[in-house]
Amino acid sequence: MNHHWPYPALIAHRGAGKIAPENTLAAMRIGAQNGFRMMEYDVKLSRDAVPVLLHDDDLDRTSNGQGMASRLTLAELSALDFGAWHSSAYAGEPIPTLSSIAAFTLANQVHSNIEIKPTTGDEAETGRQVALAAQALWAQASLPPLLSSFSEAALEAAQHAVPTLPRALLIEEEVPADWPERLERLGCMGLNLNDRFVTQALLGRLLPPPSRRAIVVMDPSYEAKSDYQQVLNSVKNALKRFAQACIVVWYPIVQRPEVQALQRKLEQLDTPWLHVSLSVRAPAKNGLGLHGSGLFISNPPWTLLKALEQSMPWLTKTLAQDDKASFQLRHSGLQVAQHQIANTHALQTHNLQTDQFTHAANLAFLAFAQDKTQLVIVLPGHLGWQQGLTVQAQTKVQQFQTALAQLAGYTHQIFLVDDRVFANNLPRNTTILSQDQKAGGINIQTTSRSQTAQMRRVKALTTAATL
Numbered sequence: 001m002n003h004h005w006p007y008p009a010l011i012a013h014r015g016a017g018k019i020a021p022e023n024t025l026a027a028m029r030i031g032a033q034n035g036f037r038m039m040e041y042d043v044k045l046s047r048d049a050v051p052v053l054l055h056d057d058d059l060d061r062t063s064n065g066q067g068m069a070s071r072l073t074l075a076e077l078s079a080l081d082f083g084a085w086h087s088s089a090y091a092g093e094p095i096p097t098l099s100s101i102a103a104f105t106l107a108n109q110v111h112s113n114i115e116i117k118p119t120t121g122d123e124a125e126t127g128r129q130v131a132l133a134a135q136a137l138w139a140q141a142s143l144p145p146l147l148s149s150f151s152e153a154a155l156e157a158a159q160h161a162v163p164t165l166p167r168a169l170l171i172e173e174e175v176p177a178d179w180p181e182r183l184e185r186l187g188c189m190g191l192n193l194n195d196r197f198v199t200q201a202l203l204g205r206l207l208p209p210p211s212r213r214a215i216v217v218m219d220p221s222y223e224a225k226s227d228y229q230q231v232l233n234s235v236k237n238a239l240k241r242f243a244q245a246c247i248v249v250w251y252p253i254v255q256r257p258e259v260q261a262l263q264r265k266l267e268q269l270d271t272p273w274l275h276v277s278l279s280v281r282a283p284a285k286n287g288l289g290l291h292g293s294g295l296f297i298s299n300p301p302w303t304l305l306k307a308l309e310q311s312m313p314w315l316t317k318t319l320a321q322d323d324k325a326s327f328q329l330r331h332s333g334l335q336v337a338q339h340q341i342a343n344t345h346a347l348q349t350h351n352l353q354t355d356q357f358t359h360a361a362n363l364a365f366l367a368f369a370q371d372k373t374q375l376v377i378v379l380p381g382h383l384g385w386q387q388g389l390t391v392q393a394q395t396k397v398q399q400f401q402t403a404l405a406q407l408a409g410y411t412h413q414i415f416l417v418d419d420r421v422f423a424n425n426l427p428r429n430t431t432i433l434s435q436d437q438k439a440g441g442i443n444i445q446t447t448s449r450s451q452t453a454q455m456r457r458v459k460a461l462t463t464a465a466t467l
Contacts, residue, residue, distance in 0.1 A: 005190070006143060007111055009306055012036040014055065021086040022062065023053040025096045025104060032108050037310065039110055040148075042117035043098055045126050050074040051098035051133050057119050061085070063095070070119040098130070102137035112138075112145035115170070116154040127154030131162040148192065155186045168192055175202055215246040222251065228258040232265050239271055239298060246299045253292035255283055266296045267330070274300035275330045276308055278316060282324035305331050 015027025016034060023041050031039055042055040047070060059065035065072075065080040074097065083093025098114070105112050114134060118126035131147060138144050148168040149155050155167050168190030169183060174197045176182070183191060191206075218234065220227045228251075235247055251262060267275060279292030297304070308329055316327045 005306060006309075007113075007146060007306075008036075008038040008310060009303075010036060011038045011040050011113055013040050015039050015041060021083045021090050021093055023055055023096070024082055024090070024093050025100060026083065026090055026093055028096075028101060028104055028110070032110050037110055038113060039101075039105065040113040040115060041101065042115045043126075043130050044117045044119055045070060045122060045129055046074045046077055047071055048073045049125075049129055051130050052077060053096045053098070053101060055117060068119065070122065098133055099137060102134075106138070106141060111143055113168075114145050114147050116147060116149035116151065116158065118149075118151055118154050123151045123153035124157040127151070127157030128161040130154075131158035131165055134165060135162045146190070148190070152182065152186060155188070159187055163187065166190075171197075173197065180205075214242065214244075215248065217248045217250070219250045225256070225258050228262045232262060235266065235269065235298065239269070243271070244299055246297065246301070249296040251294050251296070252290050253277060253279055253294060254290055255287045263294070263296075269298065271298045272300065272332055273298050274305055274308075274332075276312065276327065278312070278319070278327045280316075280319045280325050281321035305329075 012027075012031035012034075014022035015024065016030035016036075017023070017027055020027040020030045028039055028041070041053050043051050044054055044057075046052050050073075052069075052074065054062070054069050056062065057068055057070070059067060059069050059072075059080065062085055063080045063082045064084065065077075069077065077095045080095065081092055082095050083090030101112070104110075114130060116127050116130050127147075127149065134145050134147065144165055146166050146168055147155070147158050148170055149158075150170045150172060152169070155169065158165065159167060167186060167188045169179075169186060169188045170192045171179070172194055175193060179191065182188075193202075216238065218231055220231060222228065231249060231251070235249060238245055238247060249266065251259065253259060263275070263277075267273065274297045275294065276297075277292060277294030281291050283289075283291050312327045312329055316325055319325065
């Protein structure tokens with residue numbers, strides 16, 4: 001079973017199936033307008049074997065028709081109203097074909113979870129026809145649709161027809177004891193369960209065994225060229241002593257051959273890794289200056305890749321100084337995503353320190369490793385980021401705070417504070433990330449459980465020299 005989940009974490013069920021009529025193009029359109037990048041919808045066959053979107057076997061609940069949908073041709077189904085049952089605003093909404101939904105989702109960069117919903121007795125044929133149609137419709141897509149079903153017969157037929165399409169098994173009732181064998185037989189990458197039947201014993205089988213974990217952040221100055229090789233040596237030695245360690249290496253993107261060599265050699269390490277880099281502008285013509293930065297993470301948290309895939313395009317556009325701004329995201333040797341921003345608003349017109357923003361973004365990435373409910377990002381006071389900003393720049397700061405909140409997850413609260421005006425009245429159990437000027441690294445602190453105004457040091461995450 002494939003343990004990598006390449007799809008978004010949030011999936012709109014039957015499109016925006018409450019706001020608009022479920023399983024219609026209107027529902028897909030509203031779901032996309034509300035920010036969902038993946039839609040789930042039900043597909044079955046008409047009498048003339050055309051894949052159409054419909055949940056129920058009969059037409060009574062979601063249309064002005066009656067009887068079994070499988071007894072009508074596409075032309076007959078297209079004559080019915082699939083919107084008025086929801087509200088008069090959607091009167092006349094037609095039944096969509098899988099072909100029309102594919103065209104919409106591909107045009108709007110929305111991924112698909114196609115639930116194969118066969119009419120009773122048509123399981124195998126529906127699975128086969130839907131898989132063949134999906135293969136043709138998504139032939140040029142960067143990510144194929146996920147085929148899911150409660151019907152193992154439908155999934156098995158889809159597997160035989162197009163084995164390369166990913167599949168997921170849905171289980172509505174109590175989970176059978178042989179579920180691992182079923183997933184293996186059907187070649188499924190996903191298992192969707194009813195939470196009422198999820199037990200601690202089942203979770204113990206689903207989740208990997210606990211292991212010793214630690215996170216170490218390496219953030220040297222890189223002023224000396226020898227620092228790059230020292231970082232690489234330190235990472236290698238640390239992984240020899242502690243193979244499960246999550247090591248976060250920050251590095252500047254400057255026009256030095258040592259940077260490219262470090263990137264290449266880190267990716268050659270024999271360990272799971274995640275590599276993300278962000279350039280906010282084109283390199284300077286004189287070859288000087290920092291125009292971006294990167295993070296290399298060994299043994300990354302398993303949710304981090306998925307979160308960055310969703311967040312990096314927005315973050316790159318927000319921080320871009322010119323149309324050469326771009327990001328790259330690679331995982332264990334595979335380039336997952338890269339993106340370049342064009343025709344965006346240039347931040348330099350707002351007189352805002354980009355290096356400061358870039359550093360804050362790097363700190364935000366570390367939030368994924370912290371199981372806390374609050375996050376404070378402390379920015380160096382000498383940058384004077386809270387003083388003398390234009391109205392436009394202050395707006396950018398607010399937008400950036402929102403972006404960081406989305407990066408860290410909806411359970412986190414984000415504060416950006418200047419270290420010269422650091423507020424004491426923070427909530428209990430607040431995580432604080434700040435620069436350690438003396439050690440050259442990053443501090444992680446947490447507020448006291450008893451007195452919120454008092455800080456206690458948890459751990460200093462220092463440079464390669466201390467490893």
